[in-house]
Amino acid sequence: MTFSGYRTLGGLAVLAAATTIASAAAADTWRYAFEEALEEVQGKYAQKFKEEIEANSDHEIQLFPFGTLGESVDTMEQAQAGILQFVDQSPGFTGALIPEAQVFFVPYLLPQDNESLFKFFRDSKAIHELFPPLYAEQGLELLSMFPEGEVCMTTQEPVHSPEDLNEVKFRVMTNPLLVESYKAFGATPTPLPWGEVYGAMQTGIIQGQENPRFFLESTKMYEVTDVITCIGHNNFTTAVMANKDFYDGLGEEDQQLIQNAADAAFEYILDYQVALGDESFEKIKEAKPEIEINILSEEERKPFMATSASVEEAFIGMTGDKGAEILAQMKADLEAASK
Structure with a gap:
């Protein structure tokens, strides 16, 4: 072998080694935190997202369920700081950060039938065009919003009208x-971090709280309550976000990889959360046969529905013209979805 031939082969070996190192460097580990347990809705979405990323790239996703990195405020701060690449958090907790996201808590705004609800989340101009810039202002790339299921109340006494919530200390x-x-519903709202809710219900510090059906079962809230009441006022919504600097710094291929994974997880979770909600009530009845579960009639719901106008006014008062624009667009999107 000539010296020049040796140099050529050596150069190829160096090139191959460099390519291997570059590939290894490109295979990143991304951190993703969410507000629920692994087998709950956000956890199942996160697992599907992880599965799609890892099946279609060399990247790895590390998942952090609720409590492993602190409360919701902690994980949001970590996501904004870039310690986390992804975070799943409900507008219920981001409301102070992005006031317009509170629109998802206007009662009786979202439809109850799943066909219209899913179409809204897929096609909504408000979600896909108006919200992303607001999240971007907070250093976040909005990847997906999805429903987690009908929200129901748990109380110590039956609720059939707003009068039944009078002076009830209700955790929000x-x-x-x-x-x-x-x-507006007649209760005394009491903001409280989730980690304190079970104990507060158990000791009587609060007498009520609300959450999706599956969450009432998985967190065993039925153990510290006597009545579950569904008034049809809301479907719990959550948002998956990426750190904006991280996302913007990725190549086009990785950005598309992330969006594809978010889309696949979105479609997967829609049917999953419906089935989980139904199963959860059956499990609650098995675990506590004496529990009272009330699904209010249309007539019983009317006094609660009548409060939505005042809450809409409060929302616009908090968010101004932008909030009014988003609310109007959401109503237009919901009307289109219902057709």
């Missing part, structure tokens, strides 16, 4: 509009 998320909503 740290969300100004949710406070207004439960004031």
